Amino acid sequence: MKKIITYGTFDLLHYGHINLLKRAKELGDYLIVGLSTEEFNQIKGKKCYFTYEERKKLIESIRYVDLVIPEVSWEQKINDIINFQVNVFVIGDDWKGKFDYLEDYCEVVYLPRTPEISSTKIKNELGLIRD
Numbered sequence: 001m002k003k004i005i006t007y008g009t010f011d012l013l014h015y016g017h018i019n020l021l022k023r024a025k026e027l028g029d030y031l032i033v034g035l036s037t038e039e040f041n042q043i044k045g046k047k048c049y050f051t052y053e054e055r056k057k058l059i060e061s062i063r064y065v066d067l068v069i070p071e072v073s074w075e076q077k078i079n080d081i082i083n084f085q086v087n088v089f090v091i092g093d094d095w096k097g098k099f100d101y102l103e104d105y106c107e108v109v110y111l112p113r114t115p116e117i118s119s120t121k122i123k124n125e126l127g128l129i130r131d
């Protein structure tokens, strides 16, 4: 079984995220998503609209996704790849080059981002704030 892993915040789930997850799954048979926790989002400097549990429910409901695990640090990827026997690490090409070090452990694939859409754009256009 060819196992794929990817990581992200996936806030305000949109078709750009779905495109990424669909293409990631097409590279193998089993897709793991490392979902950024609120604490890790703070480290990444991201403010989330949905909580981790709310985002986890959404991601788990996507047909391409087989397992969701928490992403709590930048450093966990190597352990995840080893522990889950992952064959391919996939992420959008906004990260191109940033995870080449993982090539010692698995194949690394950067997929083109879907243009025109982002959680930040949605939040800005809707003036979304959560009290």
Ligand code: C2G
Pocket (backbone or CB within 6 Å): 006, 007, 008, 009, 010, 011, 016, 017, 019, 020, 036, 044, 046, 071, 074, 090, 091, 092, 093, 094, 095, 112, 113, 114, 115, 116, 117, 118, 119
């Ligand atoms: N994405 C995409 N097209 C978009 C928006 C996002 O392909 N229009 C992809 C991103 O490239 C990423 C995934 O969807 O692969 C999740 O996007 P984010 O939630 O923004 O992820 P990010 O905050 O970049 O977290 O350790 C890695 C980080 O956790 C990645």
